[in-house]
Amino acid sequence: MPAPTPPRRASHQTLPWLLTLALAAALASPAAAATKVAPKAPAPVKTGLENLEKQVKEFTLANGLKFIVVERHNAPVFSFQTLVNAGGADEQVGQTGIAHMMEHMAFKGTAVVGTKDWAKEKPLLDAEETAYRPLLNERRKGLKADTTRLAVLQKAFGEAQEAARAEVEPNEFSRIIEGAGAPDMNAETSDDVTRYFYSLPSNRLELWALMEGGRMATPVLREFYKERDVIYEERRMGVESSPIGRLFMGFLNTAYVAHPYKTGVIGFPSDLKSFSRTQGDAFFREHYVAKNMAVAVVGDVTVPELQALGAKYFGGISDAPAPPPVDTQEPEQQAERRVIFEDPAQPMVMIGWHIPAGDDPRYASYEALASLLGGGDWARLNKALVKERKIAVQLQAFAGLPGEKYASMLGVLVVPATGQDPLKVEQAVYDVIDSVLTVSPFTAAELDGYKVRVRARNIARAEGNSGLADALTRAQILQGDWREFFREQERVQALQVGDLLGAMKRSLIKSNRTVGLIVNPPKQASNEGGR
């Protein structure tokens, strides 16, 4: 059946135009309107976190590793987070997925944990790598590869893997940590950083220091090639088998042409079938150095005991200088880019505009802009597209897509309502943006609400031990100082409507945007009916 007629834009002879007019009191130009807002006296910001900030302690080991500690003794537990300043954006061509691979490898243990007999395992691991190199080289010949030789090499490599695996004590690292009671052991790799986290009863603090220090200082990258297959499986799950996963990957691949944000984190299939443990080890040596990481511990712990444990177990982490950041900058986008997936799945609209990096002073206005445009049921896009016109069921805008360490994007993801043409929904997004720029700029009250929400959100982040450990290490790594977590409210307080409108005019323009769409294939007459 044909799609029902979507609600359309204004239709009456006079009213929509009058609508425009009625708001003309604030018109002239939005920027001008905004500048009329009297700058507020910089009142001291009440964060609600003043007491907490005083409780944050820090120390730095000789190798440069920063520890951030918050003592909370109301329950005999603690949480930690190790944040490594390395992620998908730090990968070389041909090695996409390797940062994430390191995250998986960190659960494989050390020369002590995860082995049956290290003296036997070590030469077998070397032999495995020796067997992989000629196999990879032969594969690199592509169609010219000698198939007989390939088979022989493949067999030899398989046998070397089997032999090495015989000496592995599978999952010993996880077994020890989960056995100690960790309810939440996990890790996560993003484009910017890799985080490792879990919680334990506080009588296991030394066990934690031993296990965490051990894997960060002297990991053994065992079961490398089998884990590479697990990651490929993760790719199947998250990207290949999911319409939104495919859309997001295609979107990133289109939105960036130079900066490594373009490749995402999971890795390309070819790379996940070729990179070697030797390359993994090189990545680890370069990025997992003390000056490139931070550790936060929050809970029933004390600074003196952590100082002692830190020196003992984390002191062996390399004191090499932190690697340089990525030099490549995304060149200015010259024309709109579009990537369209014809897919029987429900349509989806993703729009992104390039914006500055998180350390740019203007970044705060983009975060505020994302909230006021599409942060929730209070926001302009949500109100217009979801609540009022009902042409979308979900809408979310966010800054920092896919990261914030480098210049990134302000993104809007829209799930159209059933039967709505995604192109019309896309246009509706632009209409709302136009209306903010022409007739109804953000009000001071809207921006004030955002400021209060940031306060409430940061208080919420500080409530749990692991949330606080995350917030503090992120501020330390991405902004250079954990105190920046507490300074955020001040930065936000200084924002004015004009800053947001300026950011919109600067960035939310056609030539600067990338649009990813899922649309139903032309033959798919109905997107309401069954398939």
Place this chain on the structure above:
Amino acid sequence: MTTARTMFRVALLGLLAMVAVSPARAQDDAKFDPKKLTTPALRRVQVPQPERYVMPNGIVVFLLESHDLPVVRARALFKSSPLWIPAEKVGLSDLTGEVIRSGGSAAHSGDWLDDRMAAIGASISTSISADQASGGFRCLTDNTGEVLSLFAEVMRAPVFPADKIELSKVGLRQGIASRNDEMIPILIRVSTESVYGKDNPYARKPEYATVEAIAQEDCQKLHARVFQPNRMVLAVYGDFKSAEMKKLLAEKFGDWKRGDDAVVPPPPVPGVAKPRLVFAPKEDVTQAGIIISHLGFRADDPDYASMTVFEMALGGGFQSRLVNKIRTERGLAYAAGASAGADYARPGVFMAYSLTRTDSALTALDLLRQETTRVTEAPFTDAELKVAKESVVNGLVFSFAEPSAILFRSSYFELTGYPLDFLERYQKALEGVNAATVLEAAKRKIHPDRFVAIVVGKEKEFEKPLESMGLAVERADISIPPPASKVAAGEASPAALAKGQALLVKAAGVAGGSPAWAAIKSVRMERDENVTMQGQSMAMTSVRQWRMPDHYVAARKLAMGEFTQGYDGTSGWMAAMGQVQDQPKVGEELKKQYERSLFRLFAEPGAFQVQALDEPKTVDGVTCSVALIKSESTRDWLLYFAPDGALARMEYMGEGMNGGPARTVEIYGDWKPVGGVQYPHSEKTLMDDKPVMEAKLTRMELNPTLADDLFKKPAAAK
């Protein structure tokens, strides 16, 4: 230097650059040996005890103060029953739960609440699931009184406005349309349907027809049935003084009358499902999802403690049997795990699952079955059991770590009828768990002869046929029943069309006749207009000049200045206060405006498909004939004809003052001759029944010469 590094000769960037590495120091190895550690006793801490009391109307209240951060959180729970949702209205619980909050109360609309909560960084939410309903809020300390008051108001007296019901329906419809897009939701849905039976209330899902069938009174009825003080358990946590909170609660909830409908029916738990393999197709995937499952048991079962250890050992983490066999040893899957099947309010569902490569889907199913069967026949190894039990026992401290979790858990135990010290009892029971009790419990609770296997994926790429698995194969039809076609107002019978056409022709005749209207090629109109927006009235004069169909310019003068918009046949613009802007969409809007204008309607009445409706409607005391116009380029709209044949009003969905759709009505009056035609000199506009504009035509000129320049975008003011 480190041990790992001595192991490898490192090639950097493909170059065989040999890096010398210092030898490992033996004491480093020893230092990192966890077996050498001794574990000190865990410090005992006072577990905070929430205060419990019962209000005279039956509300059970739990309070726990915490002054670490300036935040207050609350949650109210109510028992509900899936039997209260009629089979033909599935979706009612989700919808009602959402609209309680999104629709708001008579005093405070949902939209107002959205804005208010956003302004103070707070939130209020409500929901209804199969067995229970809940409401909650979160706010900063300073706003506690206000937010609690609003929270009580929406829970006690929601108004369920039609607009928000429709909004929830849009969401439900989209959920239906997209429910086959991602694999995991399909896997979970099909497994629930296979184990419970498709028609069991716990397995039913909304369809287009059941969503359409939901009416406002259904929401009211369900709300009244579920949200009763005598069913309510309320927990409040955070930065408040208990004495003050009690006073506040008495104020906001004390006068809420007990309901009479006190009995909640027992959960409709089905019998044993037929063991079989249920397959659901999913073509656009490179992975298959696999579950084996059957009904489980309640957490107050004596086997509960043994089964939590069983769950941990079988599929509870990285160290579990399934993860080891499927992911670690075989590299088949990224995800594998199990759930023992315990739940509180009713028996849960046992399931073991794996997500794996398509071409190893059935191998993974074999492994799942084998391992899950094996653990009912032979005990876990000592090592497996030790880790699993330690994980459960050591992890239990986290159940007492967050004071807020203790509070909210207490309120849940109260609701479901569990003793408040259930966890302490469970902790004690864990002490007696060993390999033998786990095996005995597994024999009682896991039944390999009842396994229902669910497989979702791309069948033709599986490594072997489904039929080879030794189970009866059932191919599930997961196609989505399409919605019923939209029914027009009555049948567009030839008679209704002829009658409608006649009505329009007559109205054109009363207004001077089609030929006279068809002769109008351009027009200039001056009007006095009065616009009301948000309670404010604004007077203005307008001059509109229109060269049909697509050259248009309108200039308006009001106290604050002049404002002009125009379209020159190709591009639109707006000029105000010295600023000029492009308005690319004006062309499309003008097209619709022309389509619906009297100039088009009366000039060529035969060009429209007009369908007379059966029922006349009485508006402002006058009984009018009504006709529906179907249109390709705008939405369908209605015409009202007065008894004398004149066009009295037009009704359509236009754009409202806030940008959303608004039911717009234009009322015509004071028809007076202009040139050869009659033109309404008074025009009133209503939106959603509220007057928004009154206009008086002061001067009208037909077929003036309007030069091209008139419509062109002016240069910006200097």
